[in-house]
Amino acid sequence: MTAAVVEVRDLVKTYRETNALDGVSFTLQENKLYGLLGRNGAGKTTVMSILTGQGFETSGHVSVFDRHPYENQSVLSRMCFIRESQKYPDDFTPGNAFRAASMFLHNWDGALCQQLIKDFELPTNRKIKKLSRGQLSAVGVIIGLASRAELTFFDEPYLGLDAVARQIFYDRLLADYSKFPRTIVLSSHLIDEVANLLEHVIVLDHGQVLMDADTDDVRGSAFTVIGKRGLVEDFIAGREVIHRDAFTAFASVTVQGALSDLERREANELGLEIAPVSLQQLIVRRTTRHAEDEFGGQIKPELEEVR
Numbered sequence: 001m002t003a004a005v006v007e008v009r010d011l012v013k014t015y016r017e018t019n020a021l022d023g024v025s026f027t028l029q030e031n032k033l034y035g036l037l038g039r040n041g042a043g044k045t046t047v048m049s050i051l052t053g054q055g056f057e058t059s060g061h062v063s064v065f066d067r068h069p070y071e072n073q074s075v076l077s078r079m080c081f082i083r084e085s086q087k088y089p090d091d092f093t094p095g096n097a098f099r100a101a102s103m104f105l106h107n108w109d110g111a112l113c114q115q116l117i118k119d120f121e122l123p124t125n126r127k128i129k130k131l132s133r134g135q136l137s138a139v140g141v142i143i144g145l146a147s148r149a150e151l152t153f154f155d156e157p158y159l160g161l162d163a164v165a166r167q168i169f170y171d172r173l174l175a176d177y178s179k180f181p182r183t184i185v186l187s188s189h190l191i192d193e194v195a196n197l198l199e200h201v202i203v204l205d206h207g208q209v210l211m212d213a214d215t216d217d218v219r220g221s222a223f224t225v226i227g228k229r230g231l232v233e234d235f236i237a238g239r240e241v242i243h244r245d246a247f248t249a250f251a252s253v254t255v256q257g258a259l260s261d262l263e264r265r266e267a268n269e270l271g272l273e274i275a276p277v278s279l280q281q282l283i284v285r286r287t288t289r290h291a292e293d294e295f296g297g298q299i300k301p302e303l304e305e306v307r
């Protein structure tokens with residue numbers, strides 16, 4: 001049986017005029033790889049800041065390793081928070097940053113750190129403030145991976161990393177996680193890119209939890225029917241529609257639920273195409289629909305990326 005590493009109940013964070021978190025509840029289990037997803041301003045960084053003791057909730061319950069993390073060294077030493085806006089002392093080199101991290105993080109793996117320095121071709125003696133944006137991100141990614149912390153948060157760690165470097169990050173993350181299971185939370189806008197890594201997704205929207213489910217369940221929870229408009233509409237009658245693209249003669253409609261073998265055969269006989277829905281499409285569609293519901297249908301369904 002897995003144990004809960006993080007418990008969040010009815011978490012509220014209010015900044016003067018903004019409700020950044022508005023009653024958020026979820027649990028993170030040990031040894032699981034989570035995606036914390038959502039549009040800009042959804043509240044992802046705010047949650048991670050509170051869980052890593054860098055911020056304080058307005059109300060609600062937060063526990064990490066059964067304790068409140070704020071100024072709690074016994075909790076903080078078991079976790080690592082990698083964020084894009086990480087500040088380092090002015091004269092620090094990556095080498096200095098890695099040495100400092102190795103002193104603070106007691107599961108630190110020096111050999112893995114050296115391997116990752118090579119993988120990312122990182123100049124370790126150059127001042128951090130002189131590094132390119134991608135190299136700066138690599139410093140964070142290396143610390144996050146080599147920390148082997150029991151609980152690691154990566155808040156959009158890839159900014160500036162090119163496609164090759166991002167792939168190196170995903171590959172090393174998965175390989176090391178398989179050998180040394182731990183709880184990892186990855187916040188990302190590049191949902192399709194990270195979808196295959198994630199075992200469970202939590203989607204925030206306007207400070208609320210919109211989705212909290214295992215990735216496989218999410219993927220199997222909807223499908224798209226494409227074909228002649230009348231046939232599509234008849235076929236999906238009675239199902240909950242998540243998204244609809246209708247043209248004069250054709251329609252592409254994404255609906256909630258799964259299809260039986262019989263229904264699949266029926267669709268085939270009618271000449272309808274049944275397409276799976278990617279995690280990104282599903283999240284974009286749910287997020288857009290949530291916004292429509294909240295704002296009384298004032299928002300057009302736009303298929304923009306979640307960011």
Ligand SMILES: Nc1ncnc2c1ncn2[C@@H]1O[C@H](COP(=O)(O)OP(=O)(O)OP(=O)(O)O)[C@@H](O)[C@H]1O
Pocket residue numbers: 015016018019020038039040041042043044045046047307
């Ligand atoms: N220090 C602050 N003062 C006032 N408002 C804040 C502060 N920090 C965050 N907010 C607001 O709280 C909300 C949630 O912000 P947060 O940074 O948690 O979102 P996010 O999901 O991480 O967004 P992004 O994907 O753009 O990084 C936003 O509306 C943001 O403007």
